[in-house]
Amino acid sequence: MRLFATGLLLAMAVAFILLRRFGGEHPGWGYAIAFTEAAMVGGLADWFAVTALFRRPLGLPIPHTAIIPENKNRIADSMATFLRDNFLTPQVVARRVNAFNFASSAGGFLSDPGRGGESRLRAGAANLVADVLESLDPDRLGNQIRAGMARQLERVEIAPLLGQMLSATIADRRHLPLLDGAIRWAGEALEANEELVRTMIRERAHGLLRFTGLDSRIANSVLDGLYKLLAEMIVQPDHPLKAKVEQMLQGLAHDLQHDGALRARVENAKRELIANPAVSQWWQGVWERLRQQLIAAARDPHTALGGQLTTMLGELGNALRDDPRLQSQINRFARRTLVGVTARYGDEIVRLVSETVKRWDARTVSDRIEGAVGRDLQFIRINGTLVGGLFGVCIHAVDRWL
Numbered sequence: 001m002r003l004f005a006t007g008l009l010l011a012m013a014v015a016f017i018l019l020r021r022f023g024g025e026h027p028g029w030g031y032a033i034a035f036t037e038a039a040m041v042g043g044l045a046d047w048f049a050v051t052a053l054f055r056r057p058l059g060l061p062i063p064h065t066a067i068i069p070e071n072k073n074r075i076a077d078s079m080a081t082f083l084r085d086n087f088l089t090p091q092v093v094a095r096r097v098n099a100f101n102f103a104s105s106a107g108g109f110l111s112d113p114g115r116g117g118e119s120r121l122r123a124g125a126a127n128l129v130a131d132v133l134e135s136l137d138p139d140r141l142g143n144q145i146r147a148g149m150a151r152q153l154e155r156v157e158i159a160p161l162l163g164q165m166l167s168a169t170i171a172d173r174r175h176l177p178l179l180d181g182a183i184r185w186a187g188e189a190l191e192a193n194e195e196l197v198r199t200m201i202r203e204r205a206h207g208l209l210r211f212t213g214l215d216s217r218i219a220n221s222v223l224d225g226l227y228k229l230l231a232e233m234i235v236q237p238d239h240p241l242k243a244k245v246e247q248m249l250q251g252l253a254h255d256l257q258h259d260g261a262l263r264a265r266v267e268n269a270k271r272e273l274i275a276n277p278a279v280s281q282w283w284q285g286v287w288e289r290l291r292q293q294l295i296a297a298a299r300d301p302h303t304a305l306g307g308q309l310t311t312m313l314g315e316l317g318n319a320l321r322d323d324p325r326l327q328s329q330i331n332r333f334a335r336r337t338l339v340g341v342t343a344r345y346g347d348e349i350v351r352l353v354s355e356t357v358k359r360w361d362a363r364t365v366s367d368r369i370e371g372a373v374g375r376d377l378q379f380i381r382i383n384g385t386l387v388g389g390l391f392g393v394c395i396h397a398v399d400r401w402l
Contacts, residue, residue, distance in 0.1 A: 001378035009043035034396035035389040042388015054366040069362030076357035088346035103327035110317025159266040163256030
């Protein structure tokens with residue numbers, strides 16, 4: 001547009017020279033010469049006006065030119081004042097946001113799959129989780145988490161807690177499946193190591209028993225007795241040995257809560273376990289595997305993590321869209337937050353704008369403002385050329401009429 005406006009001005013100059021050189025006596029030549037002459041004057045005047053806003057025309061130190069570079073500090077303050085008075089006052093913000101339903105708009109965005117907002121938010125949230133986990137130092141974070149857990153465990157006396165848990169488990173009869181499972185495990189272990197048991201009995205038997213072959217009979221009798229005992233304990237809920245075990249567990253639960261010596265031993269064992277390097281290495285491995293699994297789940301859009309995010313965002317969108325009470329609460333909170341932010345930080349925002357513009361050099365200010373105004377500046381020059389030519393024709397007509 002700058003080249004076009006300049007080309008139009010040069011075209012008027014060339015036309016003026018040709019008309020003056022080859023013009024005839026016909027009255028129309030006078031109107032044409034008047035048009036080109038006035039068009040040159042109008043085009044040059046508007047070129048000077050437009051140029052004087054941003055720089056000195058032809059580099060000459062003409063007064064009141066390069067207006068924007070010379071007054072950029074005042075312009076910065078004026079921009080900041082305009083922004084504060086028209087946008088960043090609590091009254092203006094409250095008036096503008098009072099009729100806007102933030103919650104309903106957000107709900108419609110989240111609950112409408114056609115917009116793709118849900119998928120974008122899900123992908124953004126998942127990528128944010130993955131980026132945060134990848135950016136953290138795994139060793140340092142694992143040590144920090146382990147240290148935090150260790151501090152919490154050191155503050156808690158676990159013996160009474162274990163005693164209360166055990167008492168509640170026995171009272172609710174929830175220990176019976178565990179006890180039955182332990183009995184079955186003992187039976188399976190005995191069956192898997194039957195030859196080892198036979199060998200141990202033979203080795204401890206008297207030489208005469210081995211010579212007569214009674215050691216095998218004794219081993220068979222012992223194994224049969226153990227199998228029978230375990231089977232009876234499984235099928236008989238009120239087996240005496242199970243009652244004895246239950247009594248022992250009740251006594252352990254009582255001692256964990258009320259026996260000071262046992263509680264002290266449990267605390268010492270807890271501290272030794274926390275301080276054990278093997279536990280630290282184990283936890284570091286667990287944390288690293290958990291971290292890698294979370295990163296993989298966040299990166300993969302088809303995992304349960306992505307589905308859970310999708311479901312949660314959809315449910316949140318439906319609630320925001322359909323629940324008037326929730327909308328009212330969220331909109332009230334949003335309005336109060338915006339007004340509060342404006343009242344507290346409005347002057348800081350305005351100062352930031354002003355100081356940023358003031359730090360720009362004069363050329364940057366001129367280029368950015370000129371770029372923002374754009375083509376309209378060159379249309380001023382074009383209009384000045386054409387309108388000047390029309391006024392030249394009018395003046396020439398009046399001059400001939402008079």
